[in-house]
Amino acid sequence: xxxxxxxxxxxxxxxxxxxxxxxxxxxxxxxxxxxxxxxxxxxxxxxxxxxxxxxxxxxxxxxxxx
Numbered sequence: 001x002x003x004x005x006x007x008x009x010x011x012x013x014x015x016x017x018x019x020x021x022x023x024x025x026x027x028x029x030x031x032x033x034x035x036x037x038x039x040x041x042x043x044x045x046x047x048x049x050x051x052x053x054x055x056x057x058x059x060x061x062x063x064x065x066x
Contacts, residue, residue, distance in 0.1 A: 005044050035065040 033046040038054035039061040045054065053060050 036062045037065050038062050 031048055033048050034052075035044065036047050036052055036054075037044050038057060038059055040059040041054060041057040043054050043056040044065070045056075047062075051060065052062055054062055
């Protein structure tokens with residue numbers, strides 16, 4: 001949990017590359033993350049995608065924080 005009370009969960013998948021592998025830091029990749037709050041447990045977190053679930057309780061009962 002960060003200073004604002006958000007939890008962050010990043011799933012990293014294996015990547016296959018041909019030739020030289022470029023160096024990059026996944027933490028420096030900008031993504032259009034939206035802020036959510038879980039209606040079941042109250043957890044605040046940032047997410048990305050169409051089927052966002054709470055990383056704390058795995059509920060899909062989440063709403064975007066405006």
